Amino acid sequence: MTDLLRIEIADDSLFGPENLPYGVFAPAAGDFRAGVRIGDSVVDLAVLLDDSTFAQPTLNAFLAQGPGRWREVRDRVRDGVTGEITAAAVHSVDSVRLKLPVTIGDYVDFYASIDHATNLGRLLRPDGEPLLPNWRHLPVGYHGRSGTVVVSGTEIARPTGQRRTPSGTPDFGPTKRLDIEAELGFVIGVGSELGERIPTEEFAEHVFGVALVNDWSARDIQGWEYQPLGPFLGKSFATSMAAWVTPLAALREARVPLPGQDPEPLPYLRERESWGLDLDLAVRWNGELVATPPYRRMYWSPAQMLAHLTVNGASTRPGDLYASGTISGPERDQRGSFMELSWGGSESVAVNGEKRTFLEDGDEVVITATAPGADGRRIGLGEVGGRILPAR
Structure with missing residues (x-):
């Protein structure tokens, strides 16, 4: 029986x-x-x-x-x-x-938060315009390394690489500016053929659901290597993904309009229905809440990201992952990276009574998120966490 x-x-x-x-x-x-x-x-x-x-x-x-x-x-x-x-x-x-809940063939990381992009622009180009000329016209992104996407809870070894010295020449060693990026990932369900485009209105026909992502970043390695071709070793050493994929069907109550886009995007990026999402993230550093990034302020939607990802005919496969890029808001306590929270290392962050800027060995970061659910209740997106080990 x-x-x-x-x-x-x-x-x-x-x-x-x-x-x-x-x-x-x-x-x-x-x-x-x-x-x-x-x-x-x-x-x-x-x-x-x-x-x-x-x-x-x-x-x-x-x-x-x-x-x-x-x-x-x-x-x-x-x-x-x-x-x-x-x-x-x-x-x-x-x-x-x-x-890991899916086998990931390709991983793409975007840069879709206007608050995050503006903050980094002010840090990196203090005498220029924060946003580069293309930023309001397309979802900026880069191809990451799918083989180093790991499930939440996996320990992360501090990466080693070249770092710029004050003289302008490089040295070599473990990163001294190890950072996080609190992000939302989107998991492809139904793929697309090479040469095929996915329009914004077909987003929900191809994307199954979402999972929290932490795209760990070595800012000193990244700062030396990224021009002219963009992120490489400063990003590719590890990306953590939550163990749980929340289906889009569970996020019906979280749908909100985008904050607004100016100028109007080109036709292939325009949406018939908005895919903004009202998600509240929480970033805890060694157990202390240090940031609460709001996803609802993202400039580019996931439907627009997917349309741009495939507009040149790039194919997608079940299990492919693309992520939003760092989620940040306009307030200091809404910044989803420690590069922003510490303003490039110039302002300390209080963590359990200590003054900190970037991650030290033994530190643990856990990111969680909730969204509006049915009947006025909230639903959880699980968590994505990891602890830093010394460089090997």
Whole structure:
């Protein structure tokens, strides 16, 4: 006889049935497989739905099945977790191991926050215009390194490289200006063929959901190498991604208009419906809250980012990841990088009574986010965290 139970969900849980983020987990003794989080539990989808698609150690095959299938599974899962469910499908979230939920073929990082771009422009070009001439005309981005995207909780070794000295020549050693970038990542579900463009109105037909991202940055290495071709070793050593992917379907209540774009974008970047999102992030440095970046102020939407990413015919595949770039607001405590919080290292940040600017060995950063959900409740996007190890 099959044992049945009801999953207990606290009234104030950020992971109620209106959320249902997807991840890949393994029980204490078992193989990795797909699950959804509900309250403080993880539900094994292969067991719940009797579907071998979810017995795989990645979500890619499910994502490739498209929006109709996503809706069907979400409806079935919601019905399953709110009634009696077989006990064999339910695991405590504290008892499982988590891994990257998708196999990432390509990773692109954007620069979509006008507050962040303005702050960095003022730091890097104090006597010039903060925004470069192209910034208000296209979502600026670069191709990152998908092989160094790691799941939340992975420890990060301090990177080593060339750094500019006061004389203008380089030396070599561990970065002295290790930073974070609080970002939102977007996970491709249905890919596109080489030569095909994805218009803004087809965003939700291709993107499955979102996950928090921390794009760790070595600012001194980056500052020496980035001209003329942009970020390289200062970014490619590690990018952390949350273990949970929140489906777009869970963010209906978070949809808001963009703050406004001037000048009007070129036709391929114009939106028929706005994909601004009202998300509140929180950045904790060694447990202390140091910043609360608001995603709702982002200048470029994820639909515009995807349209620009593919307008030249670049293809996409299930599991591909692109991220927003640092999320910042106009206030000091809304800055999503320590480069901004410390104003290039010239202003200290109070962290547990210590005066800090950039990350030291042993430091831990955890980024969380919430969004409006159904019935006035909030939903959580999980967390993305990591601790800094000494350079190898």
